[in-house]
Amino acid sequence: MEGLKEYLTRQDFVSSSEVRWCPGCGDYAVLNSVQNVLPQLGLPKEKFVFVSGIGCSSRFPYYLDTYGFHSIHGRAPTIATGVKVANPELSVWVVTGDGDGLSIGGNHLVHALRRNLDMNIILLNNRIYGLTKGQYSPTSRKGQITKTSPYGVLEEPLDPLRIALASEATFVGRAVDTDPKHITEVLVAGAEHKGTAFVEILQSCVIFNKNAWTEVSDRSCREDRLLYLEQGKPLIFGEKRNKGIILKGTKPVVVTIGEQGIKKKDLVVHDRHREDPVYAAMLTKMDYPDYPLPVGIFHAMEKPVYEVELVKQIKEVTALKGRRNLQGLLRGSEYWTVSNKGKTIKRSTGISSLANDESKVMDERIHALLKSTDPLTASLKNTIGKIFYDYDYKRSKMLSPRDSIASAIALFKAAKIECILVGDAKRLYGILSERDIIQNVVLTSVDRDRMPISSIMRPVYEIMDESNSIGDVINILSISGHRHVPIRLKDGGFGLVTIRQILRFIHDTVEQVEKKESEDK
Amino acid sequence: MAAARKKETFWSEPISKVDLQRPAVVPSGTSIIDAVKEMKYNQIGCVLVVGADQKIIGLLSNGDLMHEYVGSTLPGDTPVDTIMTENPFTATPALTVQEALEIFHSNPFRHMPILNGEAIEGILSIRGLMVFISEHLPLEVMNLPPDSSLIATHAAGE
Known part of the structure; x- marks a missing residue:
């Protein structure tokens, strides 16, 4: 050549x-x-x-x-x-x-x-x-x-x-x-x-x-x-080849050789x-x-060249796993079936594709990550329904949006609660907290006997489902800035979960864990 | 396999690491109306009442207002001292997260002033405590998809 x-x-x-x-x-x-x-x-x-x-x-x-x-x-x-x-x-x-x-x-x-x-x-x-x-x-x-x-x-x-x-x-x-x-x-x-x-x-x-x-x-x-x-x-330029570049800190500066004591050796060398x-x-x-x-x-500068590395990699993998067939991969058995309703997704069981071992290892990693060994974090995977039914569920009260503010005040006082659901059996319209009452009743002169609750209630930020995890609900409470979150119950009704209930649950879980640990010892 | 997660250690953290709320403070003798305005302005569910020496003598909460004031015959210019909770429960910044949980568990209040000597550091609320705990549990609480049924159990997304 x-x-x-x-x-x-x-x-x-x-x-x-x-x-x-x-x-x-x-x-x-x-x-x-x-x-x-x-x-x-x-x-x-x-x-x-x-x-x-x-x-x-x-x-x-x-x-x-x-x-x-x-x-x-x-x-x-x-x-x-x-x-x-x-x-x-x-x-x-x-x-x-x-x-x-x-x-x-x-x-x-x-x-x-x-x-x-x-x-x-x-x-x-x-x-x-x-x-x-x-x-x-x-x-x-x-x-x-x-x-x-x-x-x-x-x-x-x-x-x-x-x-x-x-x-x-x-x-x-x-x-x-x-x-x-x-x-x-x-x-x-x-x-x-x-x-x-x-x-x-x-x-x-x-x-x-x-x-x-x-x-x-x-x-x-x-x-x-x-x-x-x-x-x-050196970085020299000029028709007379007498100009150059020096560095002051990281800043290049144009100088003339022979002036101000600048010599050729002072210039930056390329x-x-x-x-x-x-x-x-x-x-x-x-x-x-x-x-x-x-x-x-x-x-x-020299760095590894892509096509050389690629050819090398193909050789190494082929030596290890043999040649693969593209058609085999495309028509392989790793596929998903989506039902008509688009809800159920089924993964084929007989996976024979290239990434079989790798995908198994990765699945195991995800399972390990999701399966927390700490009792508290594991407990947060329980459904919020557990907290609702275990902690004071009878305290969840609901009033109609047409009820008067005075009736809400009476309920707050009688039941010693912090928050009331506003709705009916089918729909939830809002929630009314102690704070909403105080700020409206104390600071303004609303006619509490005639004005309905709907005029001062707050719209619902998010309705959680009884089957949502406790972690989900804590997440929503953290984001929303509210102290209560309404939940939809299995029977179609609504309930209320408060931060206090969640902290009680956390407290009791920790207490049980510590009790068990001391017994084990 | 990923290593199993260790038991959470944040229980022994001092409460000073929790985000405390800026307190609303009014002097003794302030009218109930003005105290509520102060709470609204500070977007907090309680107001601290201090004496002439700036020491806390009481705490007025939404609960106090609901049960002692709303529906009563007291006029709005009644001094807060009449209905406030005297000598409220306070704690130092050295209180641990677990101790704080214990206190909120066995008491009905939702806000606790944190004092460093006589200086008011801020208000610890049950909400602040819950957020602190949840921030230590990113996998279980913070970084969740909006619908928990969407959490993938297989790497390929099933």
Whole structure:
């Protein structure tokens, strides 16, 4: 294969399709660079695949004489993932743009990056949707005037490189369309990197965003406004190569060599292999005009490659469990039957699928978790009915909503209760507590003989069922802020459970447990 | 298999770890009407009555009001001292959760002033105590689905 390096030339990768980008578009320069890079990689032509989404940049596959896939919007990283996993020997390239990659496919890009397949992603960033004629994109500058932001963009732009770093990308680089030689260097390094190489290429859209990057990429001022990152070398820039970057704390500062005693050795030395991404993130924060804009390779480190790990895992599991049959799995016996009423769900018994042992272990864990060994917590699984019938159930009183406030007061006094249910045999309308009476009767001059209870009762927050667990009821009482909760009884009637009853139950349970423990001793 | 859960240890925690309610306080001699307004304003079911030296001399609860005032012939400007519970049960912040449970179990009141020396730390209510206990039982009480019949017994959701 080494011999092929000599054999293939740029011309071998030029397709017969007529290139249709606007005259002056930076895509031409990037296409040329890519066509220069491919022969250097020592692979036969049929091993290259270019996958793109939608947008101007996504026309790339047509213009390269390789395999290609002009796919759906934002999904190029996903389709490329499938291509690479199925054919790990291929050299897979994704070409996307700021809209396709960061907006429509933002989520796909992020996950492709963290998966770290051995592939290359080129993101052409012109800060605009060009193909659809000039809407603002996720990287458009704040204040930028576009067709969809006639008075200026209000949003903060995304920085593709920081997205890549945050997505744990193992290779992060940047180049500008006006420096094809540098693009080639970065792309070759990316292609040789084992893992996903993410390269942002800055370019202007001649029609809709002519000056997206010209202030830094223009040939006349490039040396002063771009900082070319070189491994192991100090951060130096400027036409006279006399400016550099030092660190004050974590803040980069632009200095001139020879001024204020600054020497070349004081400058930050570029190391793209730093494990923590803080340094690389600092570089991405540097932007013209406060700083020169860094270009080159920001971050590069080796991490396990997804498709290698996947193939390894498949081999290991196959050796252990033998080959499995997909049809067997799909038609296996693990299924659920839902009855007509949608109530009863039955699980098949003869489970023979792959996860048999695992699911059994997990079920056991859930059972262990639900089966508390502590007597108190176990007791909370009793039904609330137990508390209702064991503790003062005769004290639950009900009045009709039409009864007078005076009759409620008489009942409160006679029965020495804290709360009364308001309703009839069929319906519960509300509850009336001691507090409701006090605050209405003492502070206002209601006619207690004529006004009905319904005028001062509180609506019911929640009616629990006799079969609800004590834990459920405590939960509702905690959430509702009430001291009483109505329960619906099996016979259709209603009852009332109070916090005091629940605390009595807890108290008695604890007492019994302690008594038993001392007897056991 | 997950390890069996240990016996709950929060019973011996001091009551100072429970969220106490901010007390409503009125001076001795305040009218019943004003005391009720103070309770309403503070959204609490009792009001503490203090003497000139700021020491607690009584506690007025909704229960006191219901049984001693509502339906009686007393006018609204009667001093609270007439119907309040004198020398109410108080406790220190060192009281344990279990002791507090015991006290509420054997007494009819729902609120207990917690005093640190003579300073009023707050009011311990039976509700506050229940919430404290329930917060220690996330699996049984706090983190439950709205319908307990929905609790899954199998990992796959049956």
